[in-house]
Amino acid sequence: MAIEAEPRAEPRKDALVAAAYTVLATRGFEGLRTREVAAMVGVNIATLHYYFPHKEDLIRGVVAYAMGRFRGTLGGAGSAEDQLRAHFRGLRRLSRDEPELFAVMAELAIRGVRDTSLRRIVGGTDDAWRAMLRTLLRRAQDEGALRADLDPEGMAAVIVATLKGTFMLPASEPENVERTFRQLEMLVGLRAKRSPAARGRAKRSSFNL
Numbered sequence: 001m002a003i004e005a006e007p008r009a010e011p012r013k014d015a016l017v018a019a020a021y022t023v024l025a026t027r028g029f030e031g032l033r034t035r036e037v038a039a040m041v042g043v044n045i046a047t048l049h050y051y052f053p054h055k056e057d058l059i060r061g062v063v064a065y066a067m068g069r070f071r072g073t074l075g076g077a078g079s080a081e082d083q084l085r086a087h088f089r090g091l092r093r094l095s096r097d098e099p100e101l102f103a104v105m106a107e108l109a110i111r112g113v114r115d116t117s118l119r120r121i122v123g124g125t126d127d128a129w130r131a132m133l134r135t136l137l138r139r140a141q142d143e144g145a146l147r148a149d150l151d152p153e154g155m156a157a158v159i160v161a162t163l164k165g166t167f168m169l170p171a172s173e174p175e176n177v178e179r180t181f182r183q184l185e186m187l188v189g190l191r192a193k194r195s196p197a198a199r200g201r202a203k204r205s206s207f208n209l
Contacts, residue, residue, distance in 0.1 A: 012043060016037060016052065021100075023036070023037060024104045024107050028107050029107060056118075063121050069094060073087045073090025073091055074090075080142075084137070084190060133156035133159055134153055150188070162184060163184075
Protein backbone atom coordinates (compact mmCIF):
# COMPACT_ATOMS: atom_id res chain seq x y z
CA MET A 1 0.00 0.00 0.00
CA ALA A 2 1.39 3.40 -0.99
CA ILE A 3 2.02 5.83 1.82
CA GLU A 4 0.97 9.38 1.09
CA ALA A 5 3.86 11.77 1.57
CA GLU A 6 3.43 14.57 4.05
CA PRO A 7 3.18 18.02 2.48
CA ARG A 8 6.59 19.67 2.33
CA ALA A 9 7.20 22.79 4.34
CA GLU A 10 7.59 25.86 2.15
CA PRO A 11 9.44 28.41 4.26
CA ARG A 12 9.57 31.01 1.47
CA LYS A 13 5.84 30.83 0.93
CA ASP A 14 5.19 31.09 4.66
CA ALA A 15 7.61 34.03 4.91
CA LEU A 16 5.78 35.87 2.10
CA VAL A 17 2.45 35.40 3.88
CA ALA A 18 4.00 36.63 7.14
CA ALA A 19 5.41 39.72 5.41
CA ALA A 20 2.06 40.54 3.77
CA TYR A 21 0.36 40.01 7.14
CA THR A 22 2.74 42.53 8.76
CA VAL A 23 2.09 45.12 6.05
CA LEU A 24 -1.69 44.71 6.35
CA ALA A 25 -1.50 45.08 10.14
CA THR A 26 0.58 48.25 10.00
CA ARG A 27 -0.43 50.03 6.78
CA GLY A 28 -3.60 48.35 5.53
CA PHE A 29 -4.46 47.36 1.97
CA GLU A 30 -3.36 50.70 0.61
CA GLY A 31 0.19 49.92 1.74
CA LEU A 32 0.28 46.36 0.40
CA ARG A 33 2.70 46.20 -2.54
CA THR A 34 3.77 42.80 -3.80
CA ARG A 35 7.26 44.02 -4.76
CA GLU A 36 7.80 45.34 -1.25
CA VAL A 37 6.56 42.06 0.25
CA ALA A 38 9.02 40.15 -1.94
CA ALA A 39 11.86 42.50 -0.92
CA MET A 40 11.02 42.03 2.76
CA VAL A 41 11.64 38.30 2.35
CA GLY A 42 14.70 38.79 0.18
CA VAL A 43 13.25 37.29 -3.03
CA ASN A 44 12.37 38.80 -6.40
CA ILE A 45 8.85 39.41 -7.67
CA ALA A 46 9.04 36.35 -9.95
CA THR A 47 9.49 34.13 -6.89
CA LEU A 48 6.48 35.73 -5.21
CA HIS A 49 4.39 35.13 -8.37
CA TYR A 50 5.53 31.51 -8.39
CA TYR A 51 3.80 30.97 -5.06
CA PHE A 52 1.06 33.59 -5.49
CA PRO A 53 0.26 34.24 -9.17
CA HIS A 54 -2.19 36.98 -8.25
CA LYS A 55 -2.40 39.44 -5.37
CA GLU A 56 -5.71 37.82 -4.40
CA ASP A 57 -3.84 34.54 -3.84
CA LEU A 58 -1.48 36.27 -1.42
CA ILE A 59 -4.41 37.81 0.44
CA ARG A 60 -6.03 34.37 0.57
CA GLY A 61 -2.88 33.10 2.26
CA VAL A 62 -3.06 35.92 4.82
CA VAL A 63 -6.73 35.12 5.53
CA ALA A 64 -5.90 31.43 5.99
CA TYR A 65 -3.11 32.30 8.43
CA ALA A 66 -5.26 34.73 10.42
CA MET A 67 -8.19 32.33 10.63
CA GLY A 68 -5.82 29.56 11.64
CA ARG A 69 -4.94 31.64 14.70
CA PHE A 70 -8.64 31.86 15.56
CA ARG A 71 -9.31 28.18 14.87
CA GLY A 72 -6.54 27.36 17.33
CA THR A 73 -8.87 28.56 20.10
CA LEU A 74 -11.59 26.08 19.08
CA GLY A 75 -11.73 22.36 19.71
CA GLY A 76 -9.68 20.46 22.22
CA ALA A 77 -10.73 18.16 25.03
CA GLY A 78 -13.55 18.49 27.52
CA SER A 79 -17.26 19.20 27.32
CA ALA A 80 -18.79 21.56 24.77
CA GLU A 81 -19.16 24.13 27.57
CA ASP A 82 -15.44 23.81 28.37
CA GLN A 83 -14.58 24.26 24.69
CA LEU A 84 -16.74 27.38 24.43
CA ARG A 85 -15.03 28.82 27.49
CA ALA A 86 -11.64 27.94 26.02
CA HIS A 87 -12.61 29.69 22.77
CA PHE A 88 -13.49 32.93 24.55
CA ARG A 89 -10.40 32.63 26.74
CA GLY A 90 -8.21 32.09 23.68
CA LEU A 91 -9.71 35.08 21.88
CA ARG A 92 -9.08 37.22 24.94
CA ARG A 93 -5.44 36.12 24.88
CA LEU A 94 -5.13 36.89 21.17
CA SER A 95 -6.59 40.37 21.64
CA ARG A 96 -4.04 41.02 24.39
CA ASP A 97 -0.96 39.33 22.95
CA GLU A 98 -1.51 39.68 19.19
CA PRO A 99 -3.31 42.98 18.56
CA GLU A 100 -1.98 42.93 15.00
CA LEU A 101 -4.25 39.94 14.31
CA PHE A 102 -7.30 42.02 15.18
CA ALA A 103 -5.95 44.85 13.02
CA VAL A 104 -5.65 42.51 10.03
CA MET A 105 -9.14 41.08 10.54
CA ALA A 106 -10.56 44.60 10.79
CA GLU A 107 -8.80 45.56 7.56
CA LEU A 108 -10.19 42.47 5.81
CA ALA A 109 -13.72 43.19 7.05
CA ILE A 110 -13.62 46.83 5.93
CA ARG A 111 -12.12 46.07 2.52
CA GLY A 112 -14.51 43.16 2.01
CA VAL A 113 -17.46 45.54 1.92
CA ARG A 114 -16.12 47.01 -1.35
CA ASP A 115 -14.24 44.01 -2.76
CA THR A 116 -16.44 41.14 -3.98
CA SER A 117 -13.62 38.58 -4.31
CA LEU A 118 -12.30 39.36 -0.82
CA ARG A 119 -15.82 39.23 0.59
CA ARG A 120 -16.16 35.69 -0.77
CA ILE A 121 -12.89 34.65 0.86
CA VAL A 122 -13.71 36.17 4.25
CA GLY A 123 -17.33 35.04 4.01
CA GLY A 124 -16.25 31.42 3.64
CA THR A 125 -14.15 31.59 6.81
CA ASP A 126 -17.01 33.29 8.68
CA ASP A 127 -19.35 30.48 7.59
CA ALA A 128 -16.93 27.87 8.94
CA TRP A 129 -16.59 29.78 12.23
CA ARG A 130 -20.36 30.03 12.64
CA ALA A 131 -20.74 26.32 11.89
CA MET A 132 -18.20 25.35 14.57
CA LEU A 133 -19.87 27.61 17.13
CA ARG A 134 -23.32 26.32 16.22
CA THR A 135 -22.16 22.74 16.79
CA LEU A 136 -20.61 23.59 20.18
CA LEU A 137 -23.70 25.52 21.31
CA ARG A 138 -25.99 22.65 20.31
CA ARG A 139 -23.82 20.13 22.12
CA ALA A 140 -23.68 22.33 25.22
CA GLN A 141 -27.50 22.42 25.18
CA ASP A 142 -27.63 18.62 24.94
CA GLU A 143 -25.27 18.45 27.93
CA GLY A 144 -27.61 20.71 29.92
CA ALA A 145 -25.03 23.49 30.22
CA LEU A 146 -27.11 26.04 28.29
CA ARG A 147 -30.79 26.88 28.45
CA ALA A 148 -33.06 24.83 26.21
CA ASP A 149 -34.65 27.82 24.45
CA LEU A 150 -31.34 29.19 23.15
CA ASP A 151 -31.17 29.27 19.33
CA PRO A 152 -27.72 27.87 18.38
CA GLU A 153 -27.95 29.17 14.82
CA GLY A 154 -28.89 32.69 15.86
CA MET A 155 -26.46 32.81 18.77
CA ALA A 156 -23.55 31.67 16.59
CA ALA A 157 -24.38 34.51 14.19
CA VAL A 158 -24.51 37.01 17.08
CA ILE A 159 -21.13 35.87 18.44
CA VAL A 160 -19.39 36.13 15.07
CA ALA A 161 -20.95 39.51 14.25
CA THR A 162 -20.13 40.91 17.69
CA LEU A 163 -16.53 39.73 17.66
CA LYS A 164 -16.00 40.99 14.12
CA GLY A 165 -17.14 44.37 15.45
CA THR A 166 -14.68 43.98 18.31
CA PHE A 167 -11.88 43.69 15.75
CA MET A 168 -12.50 47.36 14.99
CA LEU A 169 -11.66 48.46 18.54
CA PRO A 170 -8.20 49.99 18.94
CA ALA A 171 -5.64 47.93 20.83
CA SER A 172 -5.59 50.78 23.35
CA GLU A 173 -9.10 49.87 24.52
CA PRO A 174 -8.61 46.45 26.23
CA GLU A 175 -11.30 47.24 28.80
CA ASN A 176 -13.92 47.52 26.04
CA VAL A 177 -12.78 44.24 24.52
CA GLU A 178 -13.06 42.53 27.91
CA ARG A 179 -16.49 44.06 28.46
CA THR A 180 -17.63 42.65 25.11
CA PHE A 181 -16.47 39.14 26.01
CA ARG A 182 -18.18 39.27 29.40
CA GLN A 183 -21.46 40.37 27.85
CA LEU A 184 -21.26 37.62 25.24
CA GLU A 185 -20.67 34.98 27.90
CA MET A 186 -23.66 36.26 29.86
CA LEU A 187 -25.82 36.29 26.72
CA VAL A 188 -24.83 32.73 25.85
CA GLY A 189 -25.52 31.66 29.42
CA LEU A 190 -22.12 30.36 30.40
CA ARG A 191 -22.19 30.05 34.15
CA ALA A 192 -19.44 31.85 36.01
CA LYS A 193 -17.00 29.33 37.43
CA ARG A 194 -15.66 29.99 40.89
CA SER A 195 -12.04 29.40 41.73
CA PRO A 196 -11.17 26.40 43.97
CA ALA A 197 -10.52 28.83 46.84
CA ALA A 198 -13.97 30.40 46.41
CA ARG A 199 -15.60 26.97 46.27
CA GLY A 200 -13.78 26.02 49.46
CA ARG A 201 -15.03 29.15 51.24
CA ALA A 202 -18.58 28.47 50.10
CA LYS A 203 -18.35 24.89 51.35
CA ARG A 204 -17.04 25.99 54.77
CA SER A 205 -19.83 28.56 55.01
CA SER A 206 -22.45 25.89 54.39
CA PHE A 207 -21.00 23.79 57.23
CA ASN A 208 -21.29 26.75 59.60
CA LEU A 209 -25.01 27.26 58.90
